Amino acid sequence: MRRGPAALLAVLAAACLVTACSAGEPESIMDKDTLVVGVRPDLPQIGLEVSPGSFQGFDVDVAAYLGKELGKEITFVRALAADRERLLLEDKADLVVATFSITQERKTKIGFAGPYHISYQDILVRPDESRITDVRSLAGRAMCAVEGSNAAERVVEERGVQARLVPAPDYDTCLPKLKSGEIDAITTNDIILAGLALRDGTGLKLLNAQFNEQRSGVGLRKGDVRGCEELNRAITRMYQDGTARMLLDKWFGKSGIDLSIVAVPQFEGCS
Amino acid sequence: MAVTQAPATRPAPAPGAPAKTPVKSPPRPVSVPGRVRLLTGLSLGALALMLGSVVLGALVAGAGVDDIGRDAGPQALATTGLYRNMSEMDALAAESLLQGRERGPEQADLELYDQRRRQIAEALLGAHELALDNTAEKNTITSLIEGLGRYERLASQARLLDRQSQHAPGPPPDDVVAVYQRATDLMHKELLPQAYNLTLESGTIVRRAYEDARSSATLANGAVALTGVLTLALLVVLQVYLTRRYRRVFNPMLLGATALVAVGLIGGAALLNSQDSALQAAKQDSFDEVLVLSRARAISNSLHGDQIRSLIDPERRDTYNHTFFDKSQSLVYIEAKSLGDYQAGLNGAFDDFVGLLGTTLVGQDRVKVFTAFQRFQQSDSQLRASDVRGGIAVFQQAAKADYAAYDQTMETLAKRHEVDFNRAIDSGAGALEALWRWVPAALVLAGALVLAGVRPRLKEYR
Numbered sequence: 251m252r253r254g255p256a257a258l259l260a261v262l263a264a265a266c267l268v269t270a271c272s273a274g275e276p277e278s279i280m281d282k283d284t285l286v287v288g289v290r291p292d293l294p295q296i297g298l299e300v301s302p303g304s305f306q307g308f309d310v311d312v313a314a315y316l317g318k319e320l321g322k323e324i325t326f327v328r329a330l331a332a333d334r335e336r337l338l339l340e341d342k343a344d345l346v347v348a349t350f351s352i353t354q355e356r357k358t359k360i361g362f363a364g365p366y367h368i369s370y371q372d373i374l375v376r377p378d379e380s381r382i383t384d385v386r387s388l389a390g391r392a393m394c395a396v397e398g399s400n401a402a403e404r405v406v407e408e409r410g411v412q413a414r415l416v417p418a419p420d421y422d423t424c425l426p427k428l429k430s431g432e433i434d435a436i437t438t439n440d441i442i443l444a445g446l447a448l449r450d451g452t453g454l455k456l457l458n459a460q461f462n463e464q465r466s467g468v469g470l471r472k473g474d475v476r477g478c479e480e481l482n483r484a485i486t487r488m489y490q491d492g493t494a495r496m497l498l499d500k501w502f503g504k505s506g507i508d509l510s511i512v513a514v515p516q517f518e519g520c521s
Numbered sequence: 522m523a524v525t526q527a528p529a530t531r532p533a534p535a536p537g538a539p540a541k542t543p544v545k546s547p548p549r550p551v552s553v554p555g556r557v558r559l560l561t562g563l564s565l566g567a568l569a570l571m572l573g574s575v576v577l578g579a580l581v582a583g584a585g586v587d588d589i590g591r592d593a594g595p596q597a598l599a600t601t602g603l604y605r606n607m608s609e610m611d612a613l614a615a616e617s618l619l620q621g622r623e624r625g626p627e628q629a630d631l632e633l634y635d636q637r638r639r640q641i642a643e644a645l646l647g648a649h650e651l652a653l654d655n656t657a658e659k660n661t662i663t664s665l666i667e668g669l670g671r672y673e674r675l676a677s678q679a680r681l682l683d684r685q686s687q688h689a690p691g692p693p694p695d696d697v698v699a700v701y702q703r704a705t706d707l708m709h710k711e712l713l714p715q716a717y718n719l720t721l722e723s724g725t726i727v728r729r730a731y732e733d734a735r736s737s738a739t740l741a742n743g744a745v746a747l748t749g750v751l752t753l754a755l756l757v758v759l760q761v762y763l764t765r766r767y768r769r770v771f772n773p774m775l776l777g778a779t780a781l782v783a784v785g786l787i788g789g790a791a792l793l794n795s796q797d798s799a800l801q802a803a804k805q806d807s808f809d810e811v812l813v814l815s816r817a818r819a820i821s822n823s824l825h826g827d828q829i830r831s832l833i834d835p836e837r838r839d840t841y842n843h844t845f846f847d848k849s850q851s852l853v854y855i856e857a858k859s860l861g862d863y864q865a866g867l868n869g870a871f872d873d874f875v876g877l878l879g880t881t882l883v884g885q886d887r888v889k890v891f892t893a894f895q896r897f898q899q900s901d902s903q904l905r906a907s908d909v910r911g912g913i914a915v916f917q918q919a920a921k922a923d924y925a926a927y928d929q930t931m932e933t934l935a936k937r938h939e940v941d942f943n944r945a946i947d948s949g950a951g952a953l954e955a956l957w958r959w960v961p962a963a964l965v966l967a968g969a970l971v972l973a974g975v976r977p978r979l980k981e982y983r
Contacts, residue, residue, distance in 0.1 A: 354854035516714035
């Protein structure tokens with residue numbers, strides 16, 4: 251009988267292994283104290299790096315609010331358009347809040363909470379432009395095609411509008427081209443265009459053509475259902491306590507974007 | 522087994538009891554009943570712990586089944602109709618404005634509308650009960666109630682203006698349209714998204730209740746297994762000790778007790794396990810499917826709305842076309858650059874599709890829903906290939922019916938899953954009932970048998 255107790259212990263340990271002691275969940279942002287958030291460094295009013303490591307804009311404020319609601323410390327890193335997915339896939343950021351449109355293709359690799367804001371693809375033109383009134387009238391005109399963004403291509407491919415695409419590395423390069431007449435229009439999210447126009451200050455016109463809905467979500471690792479659900483709750487609160495309206499007014503109140511209805515967007519869902 | 526290999530000359534020290542007996546001299550008689558008492562006490566203690574674990578496990582599992590099956594689950598399912606009922610209420614309001622002078626008596630006109638309103642109120646009440654201390658969810662409900670009140674005000678205003686205008690059947694005068702426009706904007710931009718989010722949040726609440734129920738069930742299962750094995754081991758030790766000390770072959774009472782405990786352990790574990798798998802079936806195979814189908818129906822409903830709006834509002838056609846494309850992609854995703862591309866690509870094999878419907882449906886259900894979805898998209902591509910007039914004709918002749926058939930397919934499926942859900946919950950509750958009825962009784966009887974088996978042996982020392 252001397253081996254009795256040892257055998258018993260082994261049985262108990264085995265029972266423990268297959269039952270209660272093996273509870274494990276996939277990693278979630280909720281298990282961390284500090285979250286690394288990727289924001290745009292290159293978009294005025296949305297996410298702009300004002301000095302190394304210091305950012306400001308709508309997305310930055312949204313990220314700070316969400317961090318506070320989740321009870322987490324936040325540190326920011328640069329997330330250029332082309333880097334957003336990679337930052338999450340390579341674990342260099344926990345969240346990406348960077349005018350990151352929810353698309354089904356992206357959802358095959360990463361997860362999305364939100365959207366926290368719905369914007370529309372729009373068109374920015376010179377103050378004296380009268381012939382361009384909507385997306386169809388871009389046919390035959392020159393348009394900036396920015397690297398890493400598919401906004402201009404979508405006009406040609408999805409809408410079948412034969413516009414001429416002039417490549418550019420970023421939107422900052424597009425602005426002087428537009429003003430000099432080398433191109434006739436810039437197209438992307440209305441809030442990006444509004445930021446560019448505000449900073450430029452020479453009265454560039456936003457058409458309010460609103461032709462493609464862009465649902466900006468919070469990117470996170472795929473499979474983090476708990477984190478996604480908590481983010482959705484925090485976004486709901488952001489709209490309910492008036493913070494969303496306050497932030498939109500703060501950053502886009504003077505931009506010409508229609509802010510008459512500010513309502514919590516329909517969420518994508520976490521599973 | 523370790524028991525049979527034990528050396529015959531020495532009694533086993535009971536776990537926790539000091540092994541102080543000298544090696545050569547036989548133990549004094551008084552230590553034998555002491556040990557028997559100790560072993561009996563330990564066995565009965567372990568048996569009591571096992572009984573406690575079974576009762577606790579049954580209570581915990583019962584709370585889980587009740588929560589998912591009778592409270593949170595059905596309440597969450599009740600909210601799934603919210604989006605569709607609200608959307609239909611708006612469509613009925615628009616329809617009544619088109620009737621003009623040829624409208625019937627007001628009561629008949631509003632009957633369906635009022636029915637939807639009642640269903641909405643019930644769903645909101647259910648959602649409120651489900652929300653408990655979830656403030657964001659409660660605020661959403663408050664905001665929906667407030668918004669529906671505003672919608673009612675605008676809709677009645679439009680209805681009154683419409684009645685006063687006495688217009689011919691067809692589009693009402695501009696002032697009526699302007700008021701209705703505000704109502705439908707409110708519905709589509711503010712209220713419907715919140716209704717959709719409410720269903721998502723209900724799903725979250727149920728998912729978390731389910732995870733809690735499962736992890737406590739796992740703990741309870743572990744406790745039953747642990748205490749069961751401990752009790753069995755102690756009974757075997759007691760049996761062996763008595764056999765050696767009193768030179769009897771077996772103690773039949775103890776043997777019976779051991780068998781009962783073994784049956785209790787196996788039966789208890791099996792029943793707890795079967796209620797756990799019933800809960801799993803209810804949640805993953807039924808509840809989740811109903812929730813996904815109701816979300817898909819909500820998205821499809823607004824997809825259908827985009828189809829209509831692109832016909833009657835040519836100015837914003839590009840936007841509606843885009844949202845139609847985007848929502849279609851979220852239901853069934855295939856790589857495509859434009860809607861035309863997408864609709865052509867849909868003719869491929871069903872297996873490759875992902876998206877809300879693509880990842881959830883399997884087997885025959887998948888084929889049925891996808892075939893209906895394909896037909897709906899085909900008539901839509903015809904509609905888009907025509908001019909406005911032809912488009913309206915296609916809409917009336919094909920697209921409307923194809924949408925209805927597609928929606929009907931999903932509804933039938935959701936109803937079937939709801940029946941499955943209730944069946945799974947009933948089977949889980951049945952397993953628990955059997956657990957309550959048989960296992961504690963077997964364990965109590967085992968305890969009595971242990972006492973009955975040990976008492977005569979102890980008497981020998983009096």
